[in-house]
Amino acid sequence: xxxxxxxxxxxxxxxxxxxxxxxxxxxxxxxxxxxxxxxxxxxxxxxxxxxxxxxxxxxxxxxxxxxxxxxxxxxxxxxxxxxxxxxxxxxxxxxxxxxxxxxxxxxxxxxxxxxxxxxxxxxxxxxxxxxxxxxxxxxxxxxxxxxxxxxxxxxxxxxxxxxxxxxxxxxxxxxxxxxxxxxxxxxxxxxxxxxxxxxxxxxxxxxxxxxxxxxxxxxxxxxxxxxxxxxxxxxxxxxxxxxxxxxxxxxxxxxxxxxxxxxxxxxxxxxxxxxxxxxxxxxxxxxxxxxxxxxxxxxxxxxxxxxxxxxxxxxxxxxxxxxxxxxxxxxxxxxxxxxxxxxxxxxxxxxxxxxxxxxxxxxxxxxxxxxxxxxxxxxxxxxxxxxxxxxxxxxxxxxxxxxxxxxxxxxxxxxxxxxxxxxxxxxxxxxxxxxxxxxxxxxxxxxxxxxxxxxxxxxxxxxxxxxxxx
Ligand code: GAP
Numbered sequence: 113x114x115x116x117x118x119x120x121x122x123x124x125x126x127x128x129x130x131x132x133x134x135x136x137x138x139x140x141x142x143x144x145x146x147x148x149x150x151x152x153x154x155x156x157x158x159x160x161x162x163x164x165x166x167x168x169x170x171x172x173x174x175x176x177x178x179x180x181x182x183x184x185x186x187x188x189x190x191x192x193x194x195x196x197x198x199x200x201x202x203x204x205x206x207x208x209x210x211x212x213x214x215x216x217x218x219x220x221x222x223x224x225x226x227x228x229x230x231x232x233x234x235x236x237x238x239x240x241x242x243x244x245x246x247x248x249x250x251x252x253x254x255x256x257x258x259x260x261x262x263x264x265x266x267x268x269x270x271x272x273x274x275x276x277x278x279x280x281x282x283x284x285x286x287x288x289x290x291x292x293x294x295x296x297x298x299x300x301x302x303x304x305x306x307x308x309x310x311x312x313x314x315x316x317x318x319x320x321x322x323x324x325x326x327x328x329x330x331x332x333x334x335x336x337x338x339x340x341x342x343x344x345x346x347x348x349x350x351x352x353x354x355x356x357x358x359x360x361x362x363x364x365x366x367x368x369x370x371x372x373x374x375x376x377x378x379x380x381x382x383x384x385x386x387x388x389x390x391x392x393x394x395x396x397x398x399x400x401x402x403x404x405x406x407x408x409x410x411x412x413x414x415x416x417x418x419x420x421x422x423x424x425x426x427x428x429x430x431x432x433x434x435x436x437x438x439x440x441x442x443x444x445x446x447x448x449x450x451x452x453x454x455x456x457x458x459x460x461x462x463x464x465x466x467x468x469x470x471x472x473x474x475x476x477x478x479x480x481x482x483x484x485x486x487x488x489x490x491x492x493x494x495x496x497x498x499x500x501x502x503x504x505x506x507x508x509x510x511x512x513x514x515x516x517x518x519x520x521x522x523x524x525x526x527x528x529x530x531x532x533x534x535x536x537x538x539x540x541x542x543x544x545x546x547x548x549x550x551x552x553x554x555x556x557x558x559x560x561x562x563x564x565x566x567x568x569x570x571x572x573x574x575x576x577x578x579x580x581x582x
Pocket of ligand 1: 283284285286316318325326327328329330331333335401402403404443444445446447448449
């Protein structure tokens with residue numbers, strides 16, 4: 113079973129490379145472990161994910177504003193947020209093979225989710241021994257004591273190296289939103305409840321990156337900080353949990369029974385949170401976190417108020433009261449969602465006399481929306497196919513392909529997850545002994561059912577727009 117699971121991920125990684133979705137990083141220099149580059153189809157998929165999130169969570173909502181804050185922030189931000197003091201994992205070394213691991217992860221793999229939550233290093237050390245946790249690399253059970261390893265990457269700013277110039281690469285985009293709360297309040301003046309959304313790169317020096325793009329040291333996040341009146345946070349927390357789940361299933365087409373919401377137990381909650389849930393997905397390697405939804409109380413704004421001595425208050429003019437808002441935060445990794453979409457779409461189907469690999473992407477996320485395939489590569493057929501392609505490419509990422517047999521062209525598009533293949537033939541242009549009733553019609557093949565239907569060229573764009581959703 114374990115081998116089968118590993119193979120499923122291996123096959124997906126190999127398809128991603130072969131079809132130009134995701135390449136191993138720095139490959140011509142022997143690579144750099146756990147770094148990945150998005151190829152031509154991967155970047156289309158990624159852009160579609162970000163555009164759909166932005167539209168759903170920011171631009172189509174009158175109660176949410178957008179932001180793009182810096183990756184490099186004043187280091188005081190990370191002192192106030194608690195990242196300098198607490199953003200660390202319990203690191204243990206195997207004394208036999210010297211490999212390093214996260215003790216909490218080793219314990220959770222053996223004892224279940226949350227097993228190490230809220231435990232101090234002494235307790236973790238004792239649990240490692242009591243449960244004879246084995247090294248995943250060499251199988252021995254001889255560990256160093258756990259020690260704190262801070263996950264923030266450090267660098268220097270400016271030309272002078274040394275004290276006073278240290279900065280961190282942000283480990284989350286959220287703090288950029290909190291430190292702009294006052295700017296937004298003073299200059300844009302939204303009324304509570306309102307949210308601020310942001311998409312951007314984050315960096316964490318993870319001890320155990322892996323499982324393809326599941327956990328990497330450089331990744332993108334799509335985060336929303338939703339500010340509300342204290343006392344209303346439970347209502348908003350429940351609202352966002354439902355909203356996020358619905359979006360994944362109804363608009364991105366992710367298989368519902370491969371998703372679950374896992375509410376954190378009390379011991380698992382961060383000290384500032386009064387409720388946190390993870391949306392989890394059943395990856396080939398098991399259930400894993402996709403999206404963290406947390407009710408963060410007024411912790412972050414209060415911390416920044418205390419450390420910066422700048423008030424982080426909201427003035428409610430109707431009721432003439434001032435307060436520091438509470439925050440509900442749905443925080444999602446772009447790459448994590450991309451991996452979910454890849455895993456969910458990947459399929460190897462047995463056909464009557466054949467096998468096909470197909471990516472069942474929802475049309476809204478598919479990197480290529482349609483492929484225009486002329487059945488002959490000359491004359492009126494080619495001209496008409498090119499004309500259709502030129503029209504569609506103004507609106508979507510579509511491909512034109514006149515090479516190889518039609519069967520091979522279909523298979524290639526199936527592997528890219530292209531939902532519609534449009535064939536142009538003699539009937540379309542009325543050449544040769546063609547069927548006059550099909551003049552001006554193309555054949556549209558739907559990827560999943562492989563069913564074909566005739567669509568009038570004049571209706572083609574509207575036909576596709578309805579299925580794609582934009
Ligand atoms: N501001 C809250 C925050 O950052 P988090 O649970 O640490 O919360 C949120 O991260 C999301 O970011 C995760 O649910 C995951 O989708 C993504 N994420 C976190 N660490 C990641 C990593 N090392 N690689 C890829 N994605 C990651």
